Structures are given as C-alpha cells and as structure tokens.
Amino acid sequence: MDxxxxLAALAPLGGFFALRTGRTPDEPPPALAQTYENRPSEVYGNIVTFRVEKVASVLRAPEPRVAASIAQQGLVARLWSVMLGCAERYGRVPDLDPGLLHWDPGAAAPDDLWLSEVRPLPADPGTVADVVLHGHVVPLAAALRTHYRIAPGLLWGNAASALAGAARVLGASARTRALTAALLAHPLLAGTGTLTGTAFRRRSCCLYYRVPGGGLCGDCCFARPPCSSARDTSG
Known part of the structure; x- marks a missing residue:
C-alpha cells in the first residue's frame, strides 16, 4: 500500500507516531534544516538552545547537557516512530528531508513535527538509515555539540534507545523486528547496546537519572543511579 x-494510519498508534502533513501555515515552524545549520529564527533565536532551555526548565535539569541529551532523544524518538510506523502500516516510508520537515521547538512532548510534502521511499534498512541517521541524527548531534559538552557515544546510545523504544511500542511483528535489528546493526549504531527479542540494554546513559525524581530508564546501562561523584558512562 502506498x-x-x-499518513492517516499513523494517528491510531499514538502521539509519537502521528505526523501532520500538507501545506504549512502562513507562518510555519522552522524546518529542521535551519535547526541543524544553527541559523537563527526570528521567533526562537537559536533553535537548538531554545529547545534545550525549554526542556531544562520543564524538567528542572541540573545542567545543560542533561537537557540536551533528553531533547535529542525526544526528537529522534519521533523520527524513528514515524518511520517504523509507516514501514509497518504501509510497507513504505516518507522522505523526512530536513528541508521538508518542520519542528516547533516551543511545543510540549512529544515533539510537534509537520511534513510539508509526502514523498514515498522504500522501507528497506538502508533507506531508513539514510533518512534518519545521516539526514537527522548526525547533523543534530553536530548542532548540539556546537553549544554543549556532550559525548558522541551518549548521543548514539540515545538514538539506538529511541529506535528500540519505538519498536517496542509498535509491537513485535516480524517486519518491525527485522527492520529494527538491521538498523541497530548499522555501523553508526552497532555496539551501542544489546537487543534480546524486543528488550534493549544500552551501553551508555542518557543522564535522565540526574533530573529531580528521574531515576533510571528501563534500558539503562546502570543497575542503580550512580552517586554524584561517579563518572558518567557516555560512550
């Protein structure tokens, strides 16, 4: 099915999967290409720092890199969810070109995305990896590291964790399992963790435990929150 x-089949899957499409409004949110290039917005100023500061305020994050990590993981989770959801429901995926995909950095979670043109692509692992990893995760990481001291291994661990999480929410169909396993074997994600069935255990920590009341994520590398003097495992 094309x-x-x-993309109506995504809406019943929940907020992380649903994607607004069609012609953008007269004053659309900025395209992600603008975000990745660190080009300022008239409304938000620097889009990356605006989003991170919003996340930090909402979560009362104790330091900017914690909010940067959580902001990155939230956006990447949305991208994986859209792609896996479309692959499962349609057998095709949309082209999420950063010039076509608009993002409102001032919105609450899950991140508000708007795709101005739906262009179908094959749902094979290579295409999906090219769209998400090379099209978004790599430039987003570069944009974040321009402003924040955050380890690359942490960000790649976040990307893998977000992928595995999206797959768990979607369900355990053979198509989703095969696509997820192939993506986690991609050179950019290989070694970030271990997938056993639908359960994923990452080898890094997203730092969420540093948020007041945050605790550990279900796939965290730690068995218990480190003491404040412990060195973070970030790659």
Missing amino acids: LDPD
Missing part, C-alpha cells in the same frame, strides 16, 4: 497524503 502512503496516503495524510
């Missing part, structure tokens, strides 16, 4: 212009 993609429909509204």
Whole structure:
C-alpha cells in the first residue's frame, strides 16, 4: 500500500507516531534544516538552545547537557516512530528531508513535527538509515555539540534507545523486528547496546537519572543511579 497524503494510519498508534502533513501555515515552524545549520529564527533565536532551555526548565535539569541529551532523544524518538510506523502500516516510508520537515521547538512532548510534502521511499534498512541517521541524527548531534559538552557515544546510545523504544511500542511483528535489528546493526549504531527479542540494554546513559525524581530508564546501562561523584558512562 502506498502512503496516503495524510499518513492517516499513523494517528491510531499514538502521539509519537502521528505526523501532520500538507501545506504549512502562513507562518510555519522552522524546518529542521535551519535547526541543524544553527541559523537563527526570528521567533526562537537559536533553535537548538531554545529547545534545550525549554526542556531544562520543564524538567528542572541540573545542567545543560542533561537537557540536551533528553531533547535529542525526544526528537529522534519521533523520527524513528514515524518511520517504523509507516514501514509497518504501509510497507513504505516518507522522505523526512530536513528541508521538508518542520519542528516547533516551543511545543510540549512529544515533539510537534509537520511534513510539508509526502514523498514515498522504500522501507528497506538502508533507506531508513539514510533518512534518519545521516539526514537527522548526525547533523543534530553536530548542532548540539556546537553549544554543549556532550559525548558522541551518549548521543548514539540515545538514538539506538529511541529506535528500540519505538519498536517496542509498535509491537513485535516480524517486519518491525527485522527492520529494527538491521538498523541497530548499522555501523553508526552497532555496539551501542544489546537487543534480546524486543528488550534493549544500552551501553551508555542518557543522564535522565540526574533530573529531580528521574531515576533510571528501563534500558539503562546502570543497575542503580550512580552517586554524584561517579563518572558518567557516555560512550
């Protein structure tokens, strides 16, 4: 089945999967290409730092890199969810070109995305990896590291964790399992953790335990939150 212009099959899957499509409003949120290039917005100023500061304020994050990590993982989770959801429901995926995909950095979670044109692509692992990893995760990491001291291994661990999480929410169909396993074997994600069935254990920590009341994520490398003097495992 080819993609429909509204990607209507995604809406029943939940907020992380749903994607607004069609012509953008008269004053659309910035395209992600603008975010990755660190080009300022008239509304938000620097889009990356605006989003991180918003996340930090909402979560009362104790330091900027904690908020940067959580902001990155939230956006990447949305991207994986859209791609896996479309692969499962349509057998095709949309082209999430950063010039077509608009993002409102001021919105609450899950991140608000708007795709201005639905262009179908094959749902094979190579295509999906090229769209998400090379099209978004790599430039997003570079944009974040321009402003924040955050380890590359942590960000790649976040990307892998977000992928495995999206797959768990979607369900354990053979198509989703095969696509997820192939993506986690991609050179950019290989070694970030271990996938056993639908359970993923990462080898890094997203730092969420540093948020007041945060605790550990279900796939964290730690068995218990480190003491404040412990060195973070970030890659």
